[in-house]
Amino acid sequence: MSSWIDYTVNGLIIGNIYALLAVGLALIFGVSRLINFAHGSVYVVGAYAGFLAVTYLDAPLPVTIGIVVVVGALLGLGIERFGLRPLQGHAHIAPLLATIGISFVLDQLVQLFFKPDPRALPSTLLDQRFQIGSGTIGALDLVIAAIGLLSAGLLYYFLRYTRLGWAVRATAQDRDAAQQMGVDVDAVHRTVFAIASGLGAVSGVLVGMYYNYIDPAMSFQATLKGVVAQVVGGMGNVPGAIAGSLLLGLVESYGIALFGTSYRNLFAFVLLIVVLVLRPNGLFAGRRRAPPEPLTGTFIAPSKPINLPPSALLGAAAVAALVPLMIPSPYVLQVLTNSWLYALLGLSLTLIAGTVGLVSLGHAALLAIGGYASALLTLNAGVPVGAAILSAGLITAFLGTVLVFPSFRLRGHYLSIATLAIGEIVSLVILNWEWLTRGPIGVSGIPSLSLFGFELDTDRSVYWFTLAVMVILAAVQFRLLGSHLGRVFRAVRDDDVAARSYGIRLDRYKALAFAFGSFAAGVSGGITSHIYSYINHETFNAQLSILALTIVILGGMGNVTGAIVGSVLLVGLPEVFRVAAEYRVLIYGLVLLLLVRFRPQGIMGTL
Amino acid sequence: MSALLEVRGLTRRFGGLTAVDAVDLDLGEHEFVSIIGPNGAGKTTLFNLVTGLDDPDAGRVRLAGHDVTGFSPEKLAALGVARTFQHGRVFANLSVLDNILVGAHVRFKSVRPAWPAPLSLIEPLAELALALVRPGAVKAEEARMREEALAILARFGDRLLPRKDNPAYSLSYANRRRVEIGRALALGPRLLMLDEPTAGMNQTETAEMQALIGDLKKSGLTILLIEHKLDMVMQLSDRVIVMDEGHVIANGKPAEVRNDPKVIEAYLGHHRADRPPVEEAAE
Ligand SMILES: Nc1ncnc2c1ncn2[C@@H]1O[C@H](COP(=O)(O)OP(=O)(O)O)[C@@H](O)[C@H]1O
Ligand SMILES: [Mg+2]
Numbered sequence: 102m103s104s105w106i107d108y109t110v111n112g113l114i115i116g117n118i119y120a121l122l123a124v125g126l127a128l129i130f131g132v133s134r135l136i137n138f139a140h141g142s143v144y145v146v147g148a149y150a151g152f153l154a155v156t157y158l159d160a161p162l163p164v165t166i167g168i169v170v171v172v173g174a175l176l177g178l179g180i181e182r183f184g185l186r187p188l189q190g191h192a193h194i195a196p197l198l199a200t201i202g203i204s205f206v207l208d209q210l211v212q213l214f215f216k217p218d219p220r221a222l223p224s225t226l227l228d229q230r231f232q233i234g235s236g237t238i239g240a241l242d243l244v245i246a247a248i249g250l251l252s253a254g255l256l257y258y259f260l261r262y263t264r265l266g267w268a269v270r271a272t273a274q275d276r277d278a279a280q281q282m283g284v285d286v287d288a289v290h291r292t293v294f295a296i297a298s299g300l301g302a303v304s305g306v307l308v309g310m311y312y313n314y315i316d317p318a319m320s321f322q323a324t325l326k327g328v329v330a331q332v333v334g335g336m337g338n339v340p341g342a343i344a345g346s347l348l349l350g351l352v353e354s355y356g357i358a359l360f361g362t363s364y365r366n367l368f369a370f371v372l373l374i375v376v377l378v379l380r381p382n383g384l385f386a387g388r389r390r391a392p393p394e395p396l397t398g399t400f401i402a403p404s405k406p407i408n409l410p411p412s413a414l415l416g417a418a419a420v421a422a423l424v425p426l427m428i429p430s431p432y433v434l435q436v437l438t439n440s441w442l443y444a445l446l447g448l449s450l451t452l453i454a455g456t457v458g459l460v461s462l463g464h465a466a467l468l469a470i471g472g473y474a475s476a477l478l479t480l481n482a483g484v485p486v487g488a489a490i491l492s493a494g495l496i497t498a499f500l501g502t503v504l505v506f507p508s509f510r511l512r513g514h515y516l517s518i519a520t521l522a523i524g525e526i527v528s529l530v531i532l533n534w535e536w537l538t539r540g541p542i543g544v545s546g547i548p549s550l551s552l553f554g555f556e557l558d559t560d561r562s563v564y565w566f567t568l569a570v571m572v573i574l575a576a577v578q579f580r581l582l583g584s585h586l587g588r589v590f591r592a593v594r595d596d597d598v599a600a601r602s603y604g605i606r607l608d609r610y611k612a613l614a615f616a617f618g619s620f621a622a623g624v625s626g627g628i629t630s631h632i633y634s635y636i637n638h639e640t641f642n643a644q645l646s647i648l649a650l651t652i653v654i655l656g657g658m659g660n661v662t663g664a665i666v667g668s669v670l671l672v673g674l675p676e677v678f679r680v681a682a683e684y685r686v687l688i689y690g691l692v693l694l695l696l697v698r699f700r701p702q703g704i705m706g707t708l
Numbered sequence: 709m710s711a712l713l714e715v716r717g718l719t720r721r722f723g724g725l726t727a728v729d730a731v732d733l734d735l736g737e738h739e740f741v742s743i744i745g746p747n748g749a750g751k752t753t754l755f756n757l758v759t760g761l762d763d764p765d766a767g768r769v770r771l772a773g774h775d776v777t778g779f780s781p782e783k784l785a786a787l788g789v790a791r792t793f794q795h796g797r798v799f800a801n802l803s804v805l806d807n808i809l810v811g812a813h814v815r816f817k818s819v820r821p822a823w824p825a826p827l828s829l830i831e832p833l834a835e836l837a838l839a840l841v842r843p844g845a846v847k848a849e850e851a852r853m854r855e856e857a858l859a860i861l862a863r864f865g866d867r868l869l870p871r872k873d874n875p876a877y878s879l880s881y882a883n884r885r886r887v888e889i890g891r892a893l894a895l896g897p898r899l900l901m902l903d904e905p906t907a908g909m910n911q912t913e914t915a916e917m918q919a920l921i922g923d924l925k926k927s928g929l930t931i932l933l934i935e936h937k938l939d940m941v942m943q944l945s946d947r948v949i950v951m952d953e954g955h956v957i958a959n960g961k962p963a964e965v966r967n968d969p970k971v972i973e974a975y976l977g978h979h980r981a982d983r984p985p986v987e988e989a990a991e
Contacts, residue, residue, distance in 0.1 A: 401801055403877050577840065584839035585809070585819055585850065592799045592810045599797040602759060603895060604785035604814035613832050707801070 108358045109351065114242050114311070116350020117249035120343045121304035122327035123334065124256065125297025127342035130331065131273035132286075132293050134193070136514050138200040139180050140301050141324030142207035145317055147173045147302025148309040149211055152222050162224075162244070166303060173302025176207075177294035185290060187698055192400050194460055197514060198654070199697045201462075201647055204320060205690025212317040213683060219316035222309035245307050252300055253343065260339075265292055273337065301327075321643060322366070325525065328518055329373045335383025344385065363541075367529040370522040377519050378507045400460060401594065401658055406706030409662060418572050425561040434560040436676040438632070441564075441571040443672045445625035446645075447652045447664030448571075448578055449618040454650065455659030455707065456582065457614040458594030459509075460517045463524020465645035467619050469531060471497040471626025472636050473538055476547040479631075487552045490627040497623020498616040509611045512597075524646055531638040543637025550631045567628060571665070574621050578661050581617065582708070590614050591659070591708075644686065648672075651693045657703030666704055711770075712737045712899060712930050713758070718767030720753055727753040729954035730767065735899070735932060740925045742933045742941040745951035746974060751934045752794050754951070755903055759791050760784045771899070786814045788898030792888040792905060794934070800877040804868055807876055807887050808857040811894030816853065818845040860890045863920065882913045889920070900924065901932045906940065914940065942966065950974065 122144060129137045150172040154160040160168065184199040230239045260266040265288075271279040272289045280286050305323070309315040330349045334341025349369060356368040376384060409417075425434055446468060454460045475493035478484040484492065504527070508519035531538045538544070550557040550566060557563050581587060589610050592600045597607055630636045652671050656663025671692065675685050696703065715733040719726065728750040735741050743751050756762035758769055760781040768777045771787060779787075790811070799807050819838045823831055838846050861868045864886050871879065876887055885905055892900055905921070906914045918940045925931060925944060935941050941948060942962040950958040950965055952974040958965050965971055 403801065403875065580840055581836075584842070585813075585816060586836065586839045588802065588806050588810055589813065591802055591806075595799040595801055596797050598761065599793065599799065600810070601781040602761065602785060602791060603811055603891065604782050605810070606782050609832050613836055617836065 104358070108354045110238055110242060112351035112354030113347060114245050114350070115354060116330075116347035117245055118304050118308050118311070119326050119330045119349055120249060120346035121252060121300045121307070122323060123330035123342035123346045124252075124339055125300045126327045126331045127334070127337055127339045128269070128293045128297045131337035131339070132269060132276070132289055133185055133196070134337075135185060135196045135200070136328060136518065137180065137184075137297070138197060138324055139184060139204040139207060140200075140297070140327055141320035141322070142204040142211075143173050143176050143180070143298045143301040144305035144308075144323040145208060145211055145315075145320040146176055147305030148222065148315040148319070149215055149305075149317075150302065151306030151309060152220060152315060155223065165306065166248070169302045169306045170299040174295040174299040176302070177296075177298025178291055180298065181290050181294035183694070185294075186287065191697075191701065192402070193513060194400050194517070195697050195701065197517065198400065198650070199694055201650075202690045202692075202694030202697065204324070205647065205686055206694065208317050208320045209683065209687040209690060211320075213687075215317065217317055217683075219314055221313050222306070222315050223313060224310035241310060245311065248303065248307065252303070256296070256339070259296075265289070269293055325366075325521070326369060329369050329522075332373055332518065333376050333384055335385055338383060338385065341383050341385050345383065348384075363529075363533055366525060367533065370526045370529070373522045374508070374519060374526070377511060377515055377522075381511065381515060400654065400701065401455070401458070401707045402701035404657070404702035404706040406657060406660055406708050407662075414662065418568075421568055421572075422565065425564055429561075431560040433677075434564045436673055437669075438560075438564045438567045439676070440669045440673040441567040442625050442629055442632075443649070443652060444571050444665040444668040445574060445621045445628075446649045447656065447668045448575055448661060449620075449622035449625070450649045451653040451656065451659055451661065451664040452578060452581075452590075452614055452618040455653060455657075456587065456594065457590040457611055459505075459520070459611060459615070460513075460650075461505075461646070462517045462521040462650065463527075463643070463646055464520075464622060464649045465641040465643060466524035466527035467497050467501050467622035468626035468629065468645065469527055469636075469638070469641040470500050471623030472630035472641060473531060473544065473626075474623065475627030476544045476630040476636060477537070479548050480544065480546065485554075486548055486550055486631055490624055490631070493627035494620040494624040497626065498620040501619035501623070502612050502616045505615055506608070506612060509608050521643075521646075524643060528638050528642070538638070541637065543635060543640075544630075545635040547630050547634045547636070549634060550628065563632065570624060570628065574624070575661050575665065578617075578621075582659075582661065586610070586613065647693070648689055651689050651696070653703075654696050654701070655692065655703050657705040657707050659708035660703065660705045663703055663705035670704075710737055711735065712739075712772055713932070714768075714770040715754075715758065716768045716770075718754065718757055718769065719765050720750075720757055720762060721765050726954050728757060728764075731951070731954070731956055733949060733956070735930060738928050738930055739946050740931045740933070740944055741947045741949060742935055742945040743949045743951060744935065744938070744941055745957075748953075749951040750954040751951055752903055755791060755901055755932075755934065759789055759901065785895060788896065789901065790892035790895040790897035790899070791901040792885070792892055792903055794903040794907065796881075796884050796888060798876040798879075798884050798887050798891075801875055803873050803875055804861065804879070804887055805854070805857055805872040808860055808890045808894045809853055811891030812853050812857065812896070815894075815896055816849060818849040857890075857894060860893050863893075863923075864890065865916075882909050885909070885917075893924075897929065899930050899932065903934045904936065905933070906935065906937055918944065938966075 122140060126137060126140055129135055147169045151165050151169050154165040154168045180200065180203055184203050185196050188195045188199055224241060260270055268284045268289050269292065271284055272286055276286060330346035331342045333348060334345025352368050352372060353365050357365050424437060446464065450461060450464050471493040474496040475489045478489040478492055479486055504523050505520065508516055511519055532541060550563055552566065557566050589605055593605060593607055593610050601607060626641060652667040653664055655671060656667030675688060711734045713735040715731060718728055718731045720728040731754060745751055753762065757764045760779050763778055768775060770776065776784060799810060819835060821831060821834050861872055867883055867886055876884060879887065889905060906917050909917060914937060922944060945962050947960065948962050948965040949956055950971045957970045957974060958968045
């Protein structure tokens, strides 16, 4: 019994911390219709600012909080300046992608300064606990609750009784009308980003104190939790975000009590998907109202794509095939092999996010499904490697499509969040489904590549095999785009209402594109698992999803050659220049940010 | 004349506002009927209800005698209902020709096999396979559709044909409207519904469009037209329906409707000064 009180208190405290994040996300979404993916980075920066204040300045708690708020607010202003303001009038999903880029940059900078290892964030309050009834409550719990209530109170006062707060509400309700009435929308954005980020940063430092633990990798999870809480409460709905956060905290806490910690996030993401699909306006809104628009998610900048003639493409393939004979360096071959594997992922994503316009943020999950399928088929069922890779492609096509199918009705940002959550769910299922996937230990001893009984045991043969698979699938994708299906996919992307009115069943064609694209990703994951010989649930992580997105934007959305070029540039070049791993993610983030801002059509142009 | 479209008691409410209020409408085969009325009268909402983009709160829609109330737009398109959109909805990144070809989607039969129940589950896969392998019949169908699409483009003189490979976003406003009409024709419609096809066009362009719509009428198409330009409506229509505040307030021959006092009042807006009269205001 007493433990239930503890779980409840714990859930509410965690919920309180989520609320500080989610309220900020809701405010930002309210005024700018942007899901700020850099919010988790603000949280991490807040945690580290608190860490510095406590360890080096010996600052007492109120001073620490004050410093953290200021740092967070300044950072928020910066995010607004670079992630949102320059992108007004761009595709609606552009600021979202920009904030993903910003978060990569910020997280990586924090990692470079503070090293990736976790640190302790000591708090003297941690040890004091009070007895209430049969349970206990800590002094820190009370502080967190107090800060939560105080922030909510201040925010309420600000929104309700100040001029600027009124302007914020007016902008959230109808941006154009507010502008016409003389509201300085830019100032509103700055204010909201500053407030939201101040709260987010405080959330970071409180979590750090609560667990006495901070590390730069907390960022992504924090963003996700904030987004889940916000979706549950209704996008842009501030009181809803608080309620959603408390609910999420409780669900997680009870979930841990019943099933153990490794299930914690699984609950959060399943909750997200269920709410998104069944109640896209959140739990507290009417059912029939359409979710806030406009949120079309395509990222297609008008452009003149560079169309290479088939002879040039064949020539390029031939040159690629000759590389092992001209440059026998195993290192170069491995790097290029890797590029071809990413190109396969790029082919997949450029079709799904570019051609049919479903901006997937969880694409690495398809690699994971393919990788595990192929590895387990060879190990557990003795399937020959070649057949296993092919089956892995088919299994991924099927599973991927089935998993995403319920989300096809979602549009724009909502679909992107859903794919992100599905990606996380896949990785958590892999972690928890031990009898099949061997859980956290991962799968080792995966047989190396072979085809029709011939071992592909040289770097050259692996290279040729991967190149051949990639070229074949690229050729098939070209043919697909040249058929009526290419036309239909792009029609669905450009205007789904008009497409329906001309007899195009959206689900059917989204599923077809998704299945086709997932096949390539599954094959890529399958081949990778045989090359690595060991995979676990983190081998294909969320960072890969964003790398894939950067690759296809760099190449030009929907563009087959672009996906290959983007992959060689983004995966191959850093290797060639031997860029250290920690700088690579920084580069990916910067490239994404710059592309979205300056060259959304990529190198080869969108199709 | 047998009724192709029969609408009975069709109603759609948005919160407290009844945008379409118990509307009855009949449209005979080969008939040309125009719907006029001030902005906000509910004309576009009526189109959305008939074409399945919106669901009515009450009432029925019958097409060629079959109840099609609540059918999806996809299904209605397959039954031969084609429409254009008031605010223009071309596929911006598709070429002009591809826009027209998408309009013909429901007429692609070889590449989109239709199989009975259990087999229908693998229809999409068959479609994918046929699109990739492209047997003779599929190729021939694509070629035939392209020919027809070019013929449709030719109906617009040299407005579209020279631009057939340009993306639709690069077209002028008027040309985008033309592409929409071309796309609707490509469906091979039984019922063609045009929502303000001349909105935003100058006089020459309007005259050209009127001539084209006149030709379509002569070819025997059944047409439902929403239009503000009364000259055009009076010249083309067999019958005119006037809507105001969700109701049908008049229905008859152009000459009768023109002199109906209720219509004049609705148009002059005696009872509601806040409404922009006839010519479309920016929406
Ligand atoms: N999706 C919607 N939600 C709320 N109100 C709507 C919606 N669509 C139309 N309306 C309202 O219904 C009324 C009729 O609109 P509409 O059918 O577009 O008129 P018309 O085409 O005759 O100008 C208008 O008052 C409009 O504001
Ligand atoms: Mg209208």
